Amino acid sequence: MVRTSTTDAGRPAITSLQDREVSYRARPRAILIAVAGLATVPALVTPAAAQSRKKGTENCKTIKVRSGETLELTETTTVGALTIEEGGTIAAPDGHGLTLTVNGVETGGKLSELTDGYGGLATAIAPGTYRGKVILTVAVANDVDYSDLVFPIRQAIYVDADGVDESKSVPSDVRGGTVGDTGSHNITLLSNGESFNGVYVTGGATYELTKPKIAFDGNGRCDFIGYGASVVGTGEGTNLVLDGATIRNQGLVRTAVIADATANVVVKNSTIHCADGEHVPDEYPATGTGDTRYMITVPWMLGISGNVRATNLLGASTRASYINSSISSEKWGALSVDGGSDCVLTAINSKISNTGGEGYGSYAIGGVTEHFLGCTYDVGDYALIHWGSSAHYGDSTREAVAELNESLELGLTSSELRKLPEKSTHIRAGRFMVLWYADGSVDIDGGTRVDTGEATFMCKSVAATVTVDGSKGARLNPGNGIIFQLMDTDRPSSVQVTGKPWTTEMIGTYTDPTGSATKSTTWVTTSAQATDSTASFTDIDLAGDFYNAVRGGGNADLEGQNLVLDFTRSTVKGVISATTTKHHVSTITIEQYREISEVTNTPGAVVNNGVVVTLGSRSTWTVTGTSYLSALTLASNASVKAPRGKKVTLTVDGTPTAIKAGTSYTGALTLTVA
Numbered sequence: 001m002v003r004t005s006t007t008d009a010g011r012p013a014i015t016s017l018q019d020r021e022v023s024y025r026a027r028p029r030a031i032l033i034a035v036a037g038l039a040t041v042p043a044l045v046t047p048a049a050a051q052s053r054k055k056g057t058e059n060c061k062t063i064k065v066r067s068g069e070t071l072e073l074t075e076t077t078t079v080g081a082l083t084i085e086e087g088g089t090i091a092a093p094d095g096h097g098l099t100l101t102v103n104g105v106e107t108g109g110k111l112s113e114l115t116d117g118y119g120g121l122a123t124a125i126a127p128g129t130y131r132g133k134v135i136l137t138v139a140v141a142n143d144v145d146y147s148d149l150v151f152p153i154r155q156a157i158y159v160d161a162d163g164v165d166e167s168k169s170v171p172s173d174v175r176g177g178t179v180g181d182t183g184s185h186n187i188t189l190l191s192n193g194e195s196f197n198g199v200y201v202t203g204g205a206t207y208e209l210t211k212p213k214i215a216f217d218g219n220g221r222c223d224f225i226g227y228g229a230s231v232v233g234t235g236e237g238t239n240l241v242l243d244g245a246t247i248r249n250q251g252l253v254r255t256a257v258i259a260d261a262t263a264n265v266v267v268k269n270s271t272i273h274c275a276d277g278e279h280v281p282d283e284y285p286a287t288g289t290g291d292t293r294y295m296i297t298v299p300w301m302l303g304i305s306g307n308v309r310a311t312n313l314l315g316a317s318t319r320a321s322y323i324n325s326s327i328s329s330e331k332w333g334a335l336s337v338d339g340g341s342d343c344v345l346t347a348i349n350s351k352i353s354n355t356g357g358e359g360y361g362s363y364a365i366g367g368v369t370e371h372f373l374g375c376t377y378d379v380g381d382y383a384l385i386h387w388g389s390s391a392h393y394g395d396s397t398r399e400a401v402a403e404l405n406e407s408l409e410l411g412l413t414s415s416e417l418r419k420l421p422e423k424s425t426h427i428r429a430g431r432f433m434v435l436w437y438a439d440g441s442v443d444i445d446g447g448t449r450v451d452t453g454e455a456t457f458m459c460k461s462v463a464a465t466v467t468v469d470g471s472k473g474a475r476l477n478p479g480n481g482i483i484f485q486l487m488d489t490d491r492p493s494s495v496q497v498t499g500k501p502w503t504t505e506m507i508g509t510y511t512d513p514t515g516s517a518t519k520s521t522t523w524v525t526t527s528a529q530a531t532d533s534t535a536s537f538t539d540i541d542l543a544g545d546f547y548n549a550v551r552g553g554g555n556a557d558l559e560g561q562n563l564v565l566d567f568t569r570s571t572v573k574g575v576i577s578a579t580t581t582k583h584h585v586s587t588i589t590i591e592q593y594r595e596i597s598e599v600t601n602t603p604g605a606v607v608n609n610g611v612v613v614t615l616g617s618r619s620t621w622t623v624t625g626t627s628y629l630s631a632l633t634l635a636s637n638a639s640v641k642a643p644r645g646k647k648v649t650l651t652v653d654g655t656p657t658a659i660k661a662g663t664s665y666t667g668a669l670t671l672t673v674a
Contacts, residue, residue, distance in 0.1 A: 074500040101172040103132040109193025135172040142290040146225040160203035183208035195228035204237030211244040219252040226258035238263035245270035251278035261319035268323040290500040303596035306331025330356040354380040364389035374423030388438035395446030431457040441465040447473040455482035460489040470540025485542035518553030523560030525610025525630040526666040532562040549581040552608025560608030568616035577627040579605040629669040636662040
């Protein structure tokens with residue numbers, strides 16, 4: 001059922017005005033006009049309008065709104081030209097929104113300034129002259145609440161459980177193809193205005209977009225609600241499928257795909273790219289804001305920049321899945337999860353990338369579960385930023401994909417499942433594979449290959465859990481020779497400000513601590529503790545170092561933290577040690593945002609930063625440099641050795657001690673290679 005609104009007389013509201021001309025002289029008061037079919041333009045209260053009608057120019061071609069004048073349109077109107085002078089305004093009645101299209105392209109939409117308190121968050125049609133097939137659509141408002149704000153979303157196609165609701169849609173922005181109640185095919189949606197949405201699916205609807213082409217150029221305003229996004233799927237019971245989509249956007253937070261509020265969104269065989277907006281509003285704080293109602297740039301404390309992420313996953317128990325697709329952002333992030341809880345993000349046989357040299361592949365927060373099978377990453381900084389969730393990287397085996405197809409209701413047919421090739425995941429990240437800021441797990445298996453410019457794993461004094469199974473060829477290749485870096489957080493914090501609509505600005509400074517760490521009287525370094533970071537490696541050959549630089553003793557409210565490492569049927573060649581770190585610069589502010597996480601290590605004796613190592617069955621550690629541990633356990637068939645031509649020695653609490661298989665050592669352990 002495709003619905004249209006009607007006038008009081010029962011006529012369709014979506015009508016056109018052909019070959020007519022009305023000129024509205026400057027009047028400091030509103031003028032109300034209703035246009036329906038080919039009916040005569042109603043007499044207006046202005047003498048100029050009455051004079052125009054008397055001249056016989058009842059079939060109008062143009063509308064002109066003078067400075068100081070407000071024209072309120074009550075129905076959709078089509079003309080050949082529209083002129084709005086500076087200070088002139090066109091508006092819709094309360095409970096409605098107004099959208100301008102010219103030759104099938106949404107245009108002219110201009111957001112209010114941020115310092116207006118968002119000006120009700122609405123857009124206005126910018127002054128100027130518009131010629132062509134000019135359609136002013138008056139549509140029923142789609143007002144969406146977020147926090148204490150109401151976002152007046154306008155969209156080309158609005159879909160709910162009853163199908164397409166044309167009274168809330170802007171049909172004149174839909175070019176080509178077909179639009180139906182259960183799906184749209186081969187449509188094109190274009191916009192160069194601000195905060196116009198493409199397709200908005202809600203209310204438990206099931207809808208499929210096949211081969212849509214969407215290109216939006218202009219700013220959005222909030223990607224925590226999808227204001228200005230190309231496609232939004234939201235609401236419990238909503239199922240949205242994009243198949244063969246091409247979406248290319250440019251603009252501040254002009255997101256391509258939003259999944260929200262328990263919806264299930266599946267994107268397959270599609271190409272998505274979002275490029276940064278060219279100009280951040282002057283009134284926006286230079287340091288950014290952490291207030292999600294207003295945030296339009298990535299928090300610089302993450303060590304990256306950018307002002308648009310390609311996708312966002314929001315709400316409670318929402319699912320977003322990307323299959324055989326390419327998802328890229330210029331900077332910031334390709335696959336984001338934010339502002340939600342217990343969501344599921346999945347990518348299968350997809351390419352995930354940043355094109356501008358900075359950014360992340362995915363973000364994990366709020367207990368999200370993330371699956372990446374057979375994916376290729378080419379990201380500026382991090383494959384994953386971890387804020388407390390779980391992520392798995394592996395192969396797209398038929399069994400694994402079939403299991404996700406069923407459990408996540410991906411809707412892949414048996415034919416589609418057969419055609420998906422089995423692939424291994426390959427990650428190329430400019431800095432780290434994973435950056436942890438909160439407790440969370442990462443599992444790596446299959447033939448996953450991880451190539452990073454710097455350390456593989458970067459953990460900021462939280463309980464990270466890493467499990468790597470190399471039995472099917474998984475490999476870790478850290479560009480700087482460090483596999484695991486555990487260190488204190490160096491993330492400057494936000495501060496409260498007043499006098500602006502946002503509640504926090506990202507103002508902060510990090511300064512390296514000086515002097516030696518203070519020994520805690522309570523922290524235990526010789527055995528694993530519940531808050532430790534742990535990593536387990538099975539059936540893999542590793543070349544790289546493992547460092548724990550947590551100071552403890554009350555620094556950063558931590559008494560201590562251990563790095564707990566377990567190796568089974570594995571070899572490791574490198575330094576495993578307690579250490580101290582030093583940044584390349586002593587103080588980090590927004591100007592030095594790229595220095596976050598950039599440290600050098602100096603191995604030294606354990607203070608509160610225990611290093612607990614277990615060499616399990618058939619495991620060997622080749623020690624390449626002086627290493628300081630707090631505990632070492634060797635299985636009966638495990639060994640510790642030095643590189644060829646050298647010798648490794650062990651002291652325990654300063655006493656030379658033989659290294660024997662089947663033995664455990666605790667205390668101040670120092671392994672030296674000579």
